[in-house]
Amino acid sequence: MTALLEARHVTKIFGGGLIKRHRTVALEDFSLPIGGGQPSITGVVGESGSGKTTMARLLLGMESPTQGEVLYQGKNLRRLSRPEWRAFRRDVQIIFQDPFEVYNPFYTVDHVLTTPIAKFHLANSKHESRALIEEVLQAVGLRSEETLGRYPHQLSGGQRQRVMVARALLLRPRLIIADEPVSMIDASLRATVLDNLRQLNEEFGISLIYITHDLTTAYQISHNIIVLYRGSVAEAGDVELVVGQPQHPYTQLLIGSIPLPDPNRRWSDESGRMSQVASHKQTGDGLGCKFADRCPHAFSLCLEKAPPLFQTNQHRAAACYLYQDHPSIQREEMDKVFVWRTAS
């Protein structure tokens, strides 16, 4: 079955032109087919500079890859015909990080909901359009009489982000890419937005790519997870396995650094020691493992050649030579280790 959207060996390099010599490899040899089988939630986690937002922009066609291609139903995004591009625009939606910037402060929030209805001819009459809007607002737990007709500044961050979720739902897309959707929302309102996203997947069968720097929320809503480090996949697979028993030293460091909301379990000394190893040396361009300069387990092979993904278990893979006695898998087959929860 052709994937709805697929990244195949995508590399994105910024700079490196005549004027700006410095090259930044934002994403390197990234492959991921999405939405082929069961609709699922895939978490993509990484720190700043890990390439997670670049990945989102590439998948949305907002950026062209330097190498490789992004395919929509098997066809390169750059070669879509006008009607195909329209279909793509409808099938794949985005929810941005900042629920303040996406609104035009001069329009009421209705504007972000009526525009897609008009653009995609979703309703034949004002009455129908209103019913549609009320339906999606209700789906995200907002009361239309408390939301419509208001200006963005009259709503809280959480409400604004839920209106964005409602807007995405309006188009009944097959895939939603959510880039840090809750990082600017207060803790007490965050849970509701996450619940909305989970509902989209469970009730409406929409696949979701949840991009975040926050492993805890990614763990809560994702089925599968991809950990990015400086543009490359460090570890991927079933979220329970990756978060429960991380195998890649970087994932271990990342999980060890999370401040757990539990005073009885304070930061372990071990992760503290490992984080001190961090230096700001850059490893050679494209040579060796990118984490080698910070890794306490690094040995000579790590500096020579970038590690492939080793499948350490039916449902996970780690790009680390510590696991080199396991079979390696091709980057584009990464989704083979994913779990697909059967719809209940």
Add this chain to the structure above:
Amino acid sequence: MYYHTLQGPVKAVDGVSFDVQAGERFGLIGESGSGKSTLALSIMRLIKPPGHIESGEVLLDDVNVLTLSEEQMRKLRLAGMALISQGAMNSLNPVMRIKPQIVDGLQSHGIQMSKREWDDRVADLLQWVGLQREVADMFPHELSGGMKQRVCIAIAISLRPRVIIADEPTSALDVVVQHQVMETLRRVQEDIEASVILIGHDMGLMAQFADRMGIMYAGRLVEEGPVGDIFSNPQHPYSQLLIASLPSLEKKGVFQGIPGFPPSLLDLPPGCVFRPRCPYAIARCAVEDPVLRPVGPNRSAACHLLEERQKAMS
């Protein structure tokens, strides 16, 4: 502390009292708009109009800071209490090397020494926060975010203040770097035996760092106590719901958000500020504003329910 606006006074911080022991790490947590940063600025007396401190006192070793003259206050900042503000790393002068920026604060407090001595002093401070002495001759843009934040910690501790106020010191940093910076802060704080008031919105960070904590909501302190007790047995309904809404790394579940949203500080509800969102509110909550009262050893909370329960028990 009120902000006087055209729409009327915004009660950003209203009747908040707490004390911090020497060497103690006190966490102050709240959502955006709960008044936590305003409180930090009030303690440092850095409030600018239209903000105004209406009443109250800030005691540092029994001296009321709010009654000091401007000049005394200027001397007290950095030497007596230092602030590491949110995004402090962006407060470094981009066209100045690190060394003169550290020296500047010390010189303005009347410290004079030879060039050689300054070099050593700066190198010592940098080493203290885990940076190499070469950093002294670098510009801020040559440093990573975590390194810049450590430079700010070095400046903050340069005169060994009694109190360090850290207002969201790591909210712009990645988790791994956040861990390093917080460990650095903890180490130097223990070295100089200063107290730390850590202000933030991340319950996880509070659990990791603080000894005691206070929870703020809409400009009020609603609960205060030792971190372990608050996490294991929160008393105020807001604390309970806040802790229940935290996503965990172990248990997957349907997480509960808190219904409703924080009130506008211009138009606070009568009675308890949390009443419109509180699932347990009783009639009394709509009329009477609860005050902070003891609910256990070293603990207090502002809630009528707790008081009613205590009454019923005795």
